[in-house]
Amino acid sequence: MASKTLARWATNLTASSLPPPVRRAAIRSLYNYIGCAIGGSKHPAVIKAHDALQPFFGPATSTLYGSSGTVKADAQHAALLNGIASHVHDYDDTHLATIIHPTGPVASAILAYAEYKDAISGSDVLCALTAGIEASCKIGLAVWPEHYDIGWHITSSTGSIGAAVGVGKLMKLSEDQMAHAIGLAAVQVVGLREMFGSDTKSFHPGRAAQSGLLAALLAEKGYTSSSEALEAKRGWANVVAGGGTPRLEHYLSELGRKWEIESNAFKPFPCGIVCHPAIDGCIQLHHELRKQGLSPTDVQKVEARVHPLVIELTSKRTPKDGLEGKFSVFHGCAVALLYGKAGPAQYSDEIVCDSTVITIRDKVDATADQALSADETYLIVHLTDGSTLNKHIRHAIGSLEVPMSDEQLTEKFIDQATLVLGKDAARASNYAWKIGESGNVAEELRML
Structure with a gap:
């Protein structure tokens, strides 16, 4: 019935x-x-x-x-x-x-x-x-x-x-x-x-x-x-x-x-919602870098622990255009670190193919963690001076907990x-x- x-x-x-x-x-x-x-x-x-x-x-x-x-x-x-x-x-x-x-x-x-x-x-x-x-x-x-x-x-x-x-x-x-x-x-x-x-x-x-x-x-x-x-x-x-x-x-x-x-x-970001926690975290890390007088060029490596769906749905390592960029957690993290935002402009074909974005994108690594909730992530930014910045996003902006x-x-x-x-x-x-x-x-x- x-x-x-x-x-x-x-x-x-x-x-x-x-x-x-x-x-x-x-x-x-x-x-x-x-x-x-x-x-x-x-x-x-x-x-x-x-x-x-x-x-x-x-x-x-x-x-x-x-x-x-x-x-x-x-x-x-x-x-x-x-x-x-x-x-x-x-x-x-x-x-x-x-x-x-x-x-x-x-x-x-x-x-x-x-x-x-x-x-x-x-x-x-x-x-x-x-x-x-x-x-x-x-x-x-x-x-x-x-x-x-x-x-x-x-x-x-x-x-x-x-x-x-x-x-x-x-x-x-x-x-x-x-x-x-x-x-x-x-x-x-x-x-x-x-x-x-x-x-x-x-x-x-x-x-x-x-x-x-x-x-x-x-x-x-x-x-x-x-x-x-x-x-x-x-x-x-x-x-x-x-x-x-x-x-x-x-x-x-x-x-x-x-x-x-x-x-x-x-959605605060125009891409697959599963990678929003990582983007949210990288935007916050962008501002922390600026407070310390540093820039994304001082980043040696970014490690992200994410929900398994992030890897399943947004693991395009080398997106060719804006549409593919929406399915790349690596691109989302890169523009968030570089620009401090991830709006429609950051998912244009031009930005996806930008050499500076690509350089930072190549420094991002993501691994699946079954223990994480869908709107959670752990980020570690390794800097060229050997120090690190850590960020835990328990609930990403745009979630029901942080609407x-x-x-x-x-x-x-x-x-x-x-x-x-x-x-x-x-x-x-x-x-x-x-x-x-x-x-x-x-x-x-x-x-x-």
């Missing part, structure tokens, strides 16, 4: 029933998403996708973010392209228990649809976003970690279902229609970890958004699917569980009691949006914070 359980809960959820902390988490998730979508909008991967697909655009109803509201596409293509843009810098939110980036697929779909309808309130958008994120994360938990371990990109393989639930809420689908939308989304499984480091990784959440929107549109018109799409013997969970035993009923029974959106974290404040999220938004919108970045930030209060979200989106 898992599919019907999810459909029933999502259908009955109302904006007024969201607890204040949940609503606040939805506002922050949506705000962070918009900043990431604007910041990634001029990336070559987005431009290539736009240029390839533009001849096939339908009626221009939905904004492509980063265009100052002047460039639009049909809702399906807007969901795809904004979804790609939101993930291309690896700067989006993370549900830490599953490492799903849940907002990208859901928000890309519901905002494209909301603008197409031109009559949907911010409160309804926050409700739909919450429903979609809860759906993605609950089913993700049900197949974690086996699903991820065999090679699925869990953000997108759950994201199409989350997007369908989110759009279905805006459409006010019936319970039966919502169940069919879930089934239609479940067959559109997308995302392979093999694609990490290439343009296709960011295609995953974009395609999930597009697929979820398509699923809801079909279900609205009576298109049917299995009523047990998630739980059947040959349904979504058993097919993608990687040999594990899906725990759908357990996690779906928590709907409305334990809110996964409250466990959604935000980013609203002020830090605003700084992050403006930092990346300025690269695209220039002086209009602060204005876009103000509009993005207020979308949840809007009587018609389409009007706010056009101002972006």
Whole structure:
């Protein structure tokens, strides 16, 4: 009954029933998403996708973010392209228990649809976003970690279902229609970890958004699917569980009691979240070096003890471009030591190939330590004079224990949006914070 359980809960959820902390988490998730979508909008991967697909655009109803509201596409293509843009810098939110980036697929779909309808309130958008994120994360938990371990990109393989639930809420689908939308989304499984480091990784959440929107549109018109799409013997969970035993009923029974959106974290650095502790530590070490009148050129070697996933996911020793740099803990540590920060500019192709960065990168070594938590690291910097600096990061910035404040999220938004919108970045930030209060979200989106 898992599919019907999810459909029933999502259908009955109302904006007024969201607890204040949940609503606040939805506002922050949506705000962070918009900043990431604007910041990634001029990336070559987005431009290539736009240029390839533009001849096939339908009626221009939905904004492509980063265009100052002047460039639009049909809702399906807007969901795809904004979804790609939101993930291309690896700067989006993370549900830490599953490492799903849940907002990208859901928000890309519901905002494209909301603008197409031109009559949907911010409160309804926050409700739909919450429903979609809860759906993605609950089913993700049900197949974690086996699903991820065999090679699925869990953000997108759950994201199409989350997007369908989110759009279905805006459409006010019936319970039966919502169940069919879930089934239609479940067959559109997308995302392979093999694609990490290439343009296709960011295609995953974009395609999930597009697929979820398509699923809801079909279900609205009576298109049917299995009523047990998630739980059947040959349904979504058993097919993608990687040999594990899906725990759908357990996690779906928590709907409305334990809110996964409250466990959604935000990235201070635009790269794989697993190497954030090492970057955080190296930024702190950068400042310690400066206090002592030293510089990264005085560093002989850097030893990092990290969680095993860091080695598994971010061990590219010699990244060739910015995309590959996002999967190199060595590059992250190098720019953090050299510049004292690791923002989008530090993951450009130019910086990844910079000779000074490469010199420091080659001095960084990382070893896996099973005893460490996912957001913990130990660093030892060996200096040329024989002395050492030590740093233990128990919880990295951006974790649930050390969350980013609203002020830090605003700084992050403006930092990346300025690269695209220039002086209009602060204005876009103000509009993005207020979308949840809007009587018609389409009007706010056009101002972006």
